[in-house]
Amino acid sequence: MGKLSRVIVATSCVLSALLIGCERTREAEVDSHPKAALSADKEAAASSKTAARGNAAYVKPPEIDIPFHKEVLKNGLTVIVHEDRKSPIVAINIWYKVGSKDETRGKTGFAHLFEHLMFNGSENYPGEYFEPFQRSGATNMNGTTSNDRTNYFETVPVGALDMALWMESDRMGHFKGAISQDKLDEQRGVVKNEKRQGENAPYGTAFDVIATSTFPSDHPYSWTTIGSMEDLDQASLEDVKQWFSDYYQPANAILVIAGDISVKEAMEKAREYFGDIPSTSVPARIENWELPTQVNKRKVMTDQVPQTRIYKVWNVPAIGSKDEDALDLMTSLLANRKNSLLYRRLVRDEQVATSVSAYYYGRQLAGQLIVMVDVKPGQSVEKVEKLLDAELAEFASTGVDGEELRRIKQSEFASLVKGLEKVGGFGGKTDILARSEFYYGDPGALIAGLENYAKVSASDVQNAAQKWLKPESFTLIIKPEDSYAVTGSDVDRSKLPAVDKTVTLELPEQQTFTLDNGLEVVLAERHDTPVVLMNLQYRSGASADGDQPGLASVVARMLSEGAGNLDSLAFSARQEELGASIGAGSGLDFNSLSLSALKSQLQPSLELFRDVITSPVFPEEDLTRVKSNWLDSIAQEEAQPQGLAMRKLPPLLFGENHPYGAPLTGSGTPEAIKSITRDDLVQFHQTWLRPDNAQLTVVGDVTRKELEPLLNSTLGGWVAPKSEIPELDLPVVERPEEARIFLLDRPGAQQSYIMAGLVLPPWQPDGAEAFEAMASAIAGKFTSRVNMNLREDKHWSYGARAVAMDTEAQRPYIVFAPVQTDKTAPAMRELLKEYRAYLGDNPITDGELKDYQDDEVLKQSARFQTKGQLLSSISWQREKGMSAEYIAKYPERVSALDKEQVEASAREYLSPDQFTWVVVGDLSKIQDEIEALGLGPVEVLPSEN
Structure with a gap:
């Protein structure tokens, strides 16, 4: 709001x-x-x-209280503390009062470049800043820069708080000496690829044009936060060090600590770690x-x-x-x-x-x-x-x-x-407190x-x-275009504080019961805020589309176009009136309906939810409009390198007629979308959305005694038809004998978008943890080998990742890597080198496995912080047919992993020489080098015009 x-x-x-790394968000x-x-x-x-x-127009505002303690240390650091005891975690958020508005013409992009440098280690902890956090269960860890300010934040288990404060204070008070020419050059390369990635997207230069066109050239908002290539190239080591001296000092910062900690303890730690960092005079700023x-x-x-x-x-x-x-x-x-x-x-x-x-x-x-x-x-x-x-x-x-x-x-x-359940991260309580202090004092x-x-x-x-x-x-x-185509003196800085790895979770009991109509319900009570969340998932999804790829997604979209006796606009107005939110989603194997309701409006919100389930309108005139806009959105996907690759890879992996061969975006094909009629929507809805093919998960401020009669009175009239639930055919596909490379031409592209896919066996509980550990170390997180190689070592990419999609049948494993154009073939070679080494003479190390285990176990402290997180975990658990104990015992299973299990998982699942590659880029600049790699047959796919 x-x-x-x-x-x-x-x-x-x-x-x-x-x-693929955090994409540049429009400013x-x-x-x-x-x-x-x-x-x-x-x-x-x-x-x-x-x-x-x-x-x-008057509405009585909700009674909200975020109690806080504010204190300014002797060195000028503003410290704000908020106590929230519901989860054993603490969030830290530091706002520095410096952004791109503090730059000058000819030296733009410094604030953003410096944010990157701050993740390259400090004087007392050289190396990647993320490393100790990613073995300590940290979540919501990031940094952002805007025109006005720069901030850094993380949420950690209580036992890792000293480590986190030591790290944050070390880069506030002990960073200047860690800035080297090599680090500057490295992060300059990363930022330039971030800029290329943003500008390579459709409409990617719009806000550069808006900034220069709406403010005079000497106004601090007349350039964007990311700056210009020329200014980034000209940034000297002395310039960057002076930037740190001027702006990164306690008197120019706000530190917010929130979570499972008392004000007294938080202030003691703030003084211990930050109290003796000196401040000089902060440069004058325009108000x-x-x-x-x-x-x-x-x-x-x-x-x-x-x-x-x-x-x-x-x-x-x-x-x-x-x-x-x-x-x-x-x-x-x-x-x-x-x-x-x-x-x-x-x-x-x-x-x-x-x-x-x-x-x-x-x-x-x-x-x-x-x-x-x-x-x-x-x-x-x-x-x-x-x-x-x-x-x-x-x-x-x-x-x-x-x-x-x-x-x-x-x-x-x-x-x-x-939204007030989160203590940290984007939009959490630390953000609210820091933003309020920064902008309003x-x-x-x-x-x-x-x-x-x-x-x-x-x-x-x-x-x-x-x-x-x-x-x-x-x-x-x-x-x-006409040619459009696709630190304090008392703190020991010689070593990082140890992380207390004791994790104590108190998860609510899962209460199960069955409604009169046979619908299975699981309830987890959480009474911290007067809100109730529900998720109704039913087997269907894209795998039920048949010969109309995109049908399940269109059904989900049309469910918000009116229900019962309410048309689309009246339905939307009724949600606003109740403060409720009803959403629909579609995946490969399941569709879902969600409800978020205030406790005080639960019954009327459930009545609206019932109408969506039992009597959606599916109006013809709205379907015509939705389909027309849907086709336009497909064109938008095909204009974006990532969207285009996600559309082209699935049929190459699974085959055109396989249910998983539809575009990964879920939008289907133009031909199929054009063919969809209202009767198709009605038939899909009647076939798949039925109580004997669904399960309802509820989390929130409600007891079973309150909920069960409410559900029976609202959903009791929803009954299953006498017909059998159709069987879904998900045929097994074989991997290709050798790698295949498919190219898509995008003339003039500033980057190439590399995607490589591999078909994996279906998910199984046995060995699941070993697979996740294996996948994380090679390409699943920021400090993975693939990302460190292409981003940090080579600076060819803003970020590279790989994910295994969570499907019922064979899973697609997909590697993503946007790289600068002239490094396309070398990047493909580096990706293969990393995967082959991982399977060969350089498997996962003891350190990598230990870091993964520590991180995963400690992350459980924050995994169930919000009702939405808890709802998502229980819904997934039920989708997989697992008991409540499966979630509770996850830390034990992760802790018990050994190297042999992880190495065996790599051998079982990974086969880089059978990758199916899709590369989107300027073929006049990249095709010859890709063919020279000799990886396998190369085919140029036709452009979508």
Whole structure:
């Protein structure tokens, strides 16, 4: 929501949360667009209208308390402590008050580059910063940089807290001497590949253009956080060391400690580890630089994109302004929801766009409103832009509906309550406290500000619209190219503190019972917040698509288009009114329905959930629109190297007609999507969604005594048909005798996207832990051999990973590696070298196995922190047919692993000389070298135009 959910995830994420390393997240994003000037009479009439409805928009904010202790140490370090005893973990989050806004022209990208350097070890712990954490059960470990600040965070078991504080304080107080020319060159290469990866994606240069076009050249927001290639090349060792001296000092930092620790103990540790680190004078900083006038210009450019995108940008006040909440709520009224104005008009009614989004991008010096519209192929850009302008003009002149504004607030407050279970990580309590202190000077400001957020009236929003959404704006239009194709002195710094490896978990009992209609239910009570989560999973998924790849996914998508007597918009409005969220998902083997509900609204939320299960509407007109937009999204996938590879690899691994041969994106094929009718949806729904083919998992603030009668009264009328559940045929496929290489041409690509696949046997409980240990060490985590080679040693890639998908039948094992173009063939050679060595004379080492065991066992401390985590684990356990003890005894099984088991697992599963490779890139630059590798037959796949 407004302030709280807008914890900006900035440009850089050092540790991967994705398969291939954390991809660069867009920094600014998009909000709304203006209206034509109104006459004085119309403005007065509109104001009267909204004023009359203003009270209807008020929602009583939830009673939330995040108690904290704030103290400033003698060296200027601000320390904030929050006690949360529900899990034996502690989260640490350090915000340094330095971002790209503190750079100057010619030296851009320093803040982001330095964030990378900070993960290369310190004076007293040389080497990879992640290593001690990745054998200590750390989770949510990362670093990010934005225009305004840089932060570093991790969540660790209680027993690893001293280690974590020692490490964080060592790089705050003992880092300058660890910065070497080699490390600078290494991370400069990594950052440049991150930049290539971002710019190689469709629309990847949009925010560079927006930054330079909407701010004057001397404004600190006129360049993006990642900086320019030229400036990165020119960064000297002295420049970087001076950056550390200027900005990385206690007086310029906020340390937040939250979790299973008392205030007294946390403050003692903060003083012990950070208290004697000296501070000098922090460079003066600009406090505010809002622009007095709007930029009124437009720019049209082309890129390798499948459809035209319109960006509209306005310069508005910074964070902390009186208009902040109104601007934020305005974006939800305009876009980002099915009931929002622009979605209704452009996507649903006129069907001239496939998506719209809008948001207020608030920052310290200035803010922006940005709106993005993806124009449906075949539609006139001029027509869409004219419609967009007209709708925004109408929005400002007609006024804001107070009831709709009230529903938005109710939904946002419900999301806030549901999200407060996490102590660390993106959006956790440490983020809320640090963000609040950083932007408002008070750790409690965001929570205290909920009452003001709740009071924002329809008139407030309309006044903000009239004030800021002027016809003058910056417009950027990106069109497809014609040729488009696919430390303290008392702390011992001589050694790292030992990690206490004692892990004590108190998991709630799993209570099982069967409803009157035969539906099996498992309940795990968790009463920390007044929220109940449910997951109903049923056997089907893509494996039940038959000759219509994508059918299961379309069914899941259409379940939100209305149920019972509610059409799509009324259904969406009812969820907002209840503060509930109903979602549907589709995988290879299962589809699922989820419910997140407030305890106080559980019964009406369950009634809505029942209607989705038993009586979805599947309206013809919505299916037509969904299918049309679906086809456009497939085109978007094919415009992205990763999406294109994920579409092409499965049929090469399993065969065109195998259920697992459909695109890994789950979107199906254009031919199949075009063929889907409403009858197909109804038939799929009736065939597979039945109580004897489903299981319901419930976690939350409810007892069996309360829940069982509620479920029987709402779901009791849902009964299984007399017909048998169909059998699914998942034929066994053989690996190829030798490697095969398939190439896809993407002329002008700045990077090549390498993907290699291998078919593995189905998952089995016996040997599962040995497989995971084996897979982790070679390519499953940041410090794996593959990532260290291509990212840290060679700097050819921003990140390389491998995953084994969790399927019922044979599993696809997939290696991902985006690399700079001129290193495509060498990177393939390095990947093979690592895998062959792992199977040969360099198997997993004792140290690698021990690190994996320690990390996995200690991670259990954080594995069940939230209701969602617990729900996911129990759902998986039931999907695999395992008992509750299987989860509880996991640490014992991991601890018992030995090298021989892991080596045997590698020999059983890995065979790099049978990889099926898919490489997307500029074939004029990479094909000859790939063929010269002599790995196997090379085939160029036809381009998708």
